[in-house]
Amino acid sequence: MNMLNRTTAPAHFATTRFHLIKPQRLRFANGLQVFVFDSGDQELVRIEWIVGNIFTTEDRGLLNTCVCDMLLEGTGSHNSAQLAEQVDFHGAFLVPSFGYDQSSLTLFSLNRHLPSLLPLVKEILVDPTFPEKELATYIRNNVQKLQVSLKKNSFVARREFNRAIFGATRYGYTPDAIDYERVDRDELLSLFSKQYRPENSSLVVSGKVTDEVIRMLEQLFGDEWQNDGRVTPNDGPPASAPVSTAEPIVVERADALQSAIRLGSRSIQRSHPDFPGLQVVNTLLGGYFGSRLMANIREDKGYTYNIGSGLASLKHGAFLTIASEVGVEATGATLAEIEKEIRRLRDEPVPEAELAVVRNYMMGSMLGSLENVFSHADKFKNTYFSGLDLDYYDYYTDVVNTITPDEVQRLANTYLDYDKMVKVIVGKLPPINGL
Amino acid sequence: MVSFDRFTLANGLRVLVHQDNATPMAVVNILYDVGARDENPEQTGFAHLFEHLMFGGSANIPNFDGPSQAAGAQNNAFTSNDITNYYITLPAANIETAFWLESDRMLELAFNEKSLDVQRNVVCEEFKQRYLNQPYGDTWLRLRPMAYHVHPYRWATIGKELAHIEDARMEDVRKFFATYYTPANAYLVVAGNVETANVKELAEKWFGPIPGGGKPKRQLPPEPPQQEARREVVYADVPQHAIYIAFHSPARNDAGYYAVDLITDLLSQGPSSRLYRRLVKDNELFSEINAYQTGSIDPGLLVVEGKPLPNVPMDAAEKAIWEQLEQLCSELIASYELEKVKNKIESTMVFAEMAILEKAMNLAYFELLGDADGFNHETARYLAVTEADIQQHARQLFRKENSSTLIYLANEHAQ
8 A cells, every 4th residue: 555644735726816707788778787697508597686675764674575575476467376376387486585775586497488487577577466465464474474583592683683783774673563564555566666667676697698588688678667757766875873882682581592692793894995804804703614703612612503703794884793502501601702702803913824724715615606607696796786896806805815914903903892792692691700 | 417427446435526617616525324314212313413523633634624724615514314414615626635634534533532522512502503492493303203113213313312412422433433434335426627537546545545344234123104193282382383294205215206296396385386375375274384205215204384373273274284185185186287396396406407516415315325327317207207196195195094293382471
């Protein structure tokens, strides 16, 4: 047998760049922006109709959610059952999804079924009826689901956290059963007509996008989707509310075996020059399996199955959050360790070797997240809806590959401050010394 | 169509290679033919705990994750009642790192006491997070022992109870490793931007020197046919009542698997499916309802689960489910409806070819089932199912004496 050296790692290569597919940009006559990513061997497409959310008032965000969710519940020509039947029969998935800033309707389909499906989608986007009976069903079932979710500590922690961070704004809004019950069909129709308009929408098409596909889309969503000349109301930024961090928010749960912990603060948006550097700091702290929070709180102490941190950029704000579920007896100790890890990032320069691992990990996972044409479209959306273009990723790559320990420390001191973080505990917080 | 090359090393390790040059990435996926069904009934949850220990360092590499992350890789694993599957996704240029890491932990684990200590705690917290501290979280801890009295599917992958995990000892860990983590008991799939010749060279280099060891013989007691309807009613601190009905269903390799899978699709795949349309929308009886099968290697379970609306008595809810199931037995379905669920299968299979990790996992799993090429014939097998097959299998499944019913009744204060 040859002598194989198993103690030394094989050579590996840093990923220093990656190729992004740039979209073909079109603008249909009605003002609809279209982005086309044509690639791939399979005869399939993903088509996303993305509409900017327009909030009636900051505390009625549920209306936007309902409009989005209920689009498939009936049109002037087809009822809910007929629409469902058509989509399913053609083996497609038509999925509404509501986000903080945009509502989207996504169609996954084999190309050969598009002639049957696209006219239906057009109907759904121009003539949904939000029937009373379907609305009653929607409300009833969602109230039931909300009751189940409210039994989950992690769900309650996220609601408390959002409220504390963003206050009485769309981002801090957390609907209760009573909010569902006051949703009214006329309000849905009125919001729909304000929001679902070509000039307030984008169309992102990825997969095998042939000329024939574009032609069908242009006819249905360019020529036949009328822009009635009314002006889309502006989506003004929500008024900022002060964040109170004086006391931890503790929701006691008598029978809890685990406490859900969520802490964090407002942060910077993707368009801020520090954003990619802060993503490096976030990755170090809790953004991957080898992160300091995982290494300490899971892999050394065994307090939890999972702990992580994340940085989210929204249209009118951003936040950084740390979340975990830990055995109730370890709740206080976990908070103390989180504080310690944040302090360590602020007080000590990160060792070059650890930073190198994070660099490689971030570049590798960026490359890994680009495995098919859909993910290229997703990368584009991240920048487009932040008001950036794909050059952002050149900047990102540059920062990740060249950031220094000093810069990491500067960013930690600027953006991570345990004392100023909102702290939410749902479960139990047994008193311990030193907290 | 997922093409692949296949070869076997002298020590018994089977290797499959799938080339996909559309991605700059590669996946190294290893499936070990061991799952919770292979556990000692007094030491359940062990296969899954062991999976955690596989990340605690190996003979020559003290830390698994560090070098993996340094090579830009992402790795993870899962354990089921049947299998334990590990995977690393990384830039294809760094693929040798994955061979180095995976071969060393197949060669010999570090058997590190600290890791065992910590992972016992981590898994206990996972047990609490997923099964104990969630409404309805203990469903499978209750449903499995009701449906299975003899076969080891009677316990969940996480284990029967926390105590089994707390009691795990290092000598058990060593024995488990020696028995199940042998080359002959593993399936290695490499997929992505790779060449078979290169993979062969790397496989010989890193896995070739690992001593052979045998493939353990599995002799599990078959579950005898169920003869009587079974039932458990639980009063729990949950917000709503819920019902779960489990029926014994065919094994994954049984020809009947495909018909039964289509039955679950007819019942609850998509917004036009029977249970959703009829019991949530037309008749307002449930807030949610679902049907699926476990699809396990030994005969599995088809489960119908739902949450009745607050004003619907449980017996009315249960009766409504049975009416739908009995209709599949008494009336032949229309060919249109069968075509509909087949169309969905067809497009789902095409979308499944978009991701190398999914392809790699499927090749490994189908090779375990007997032939990796089976993955390429899945669609055809679904398409071959007839209306009469659906009816025949529905009649076989939906019998009271083949059912185990679990009912949660919400404690009043839980509202």
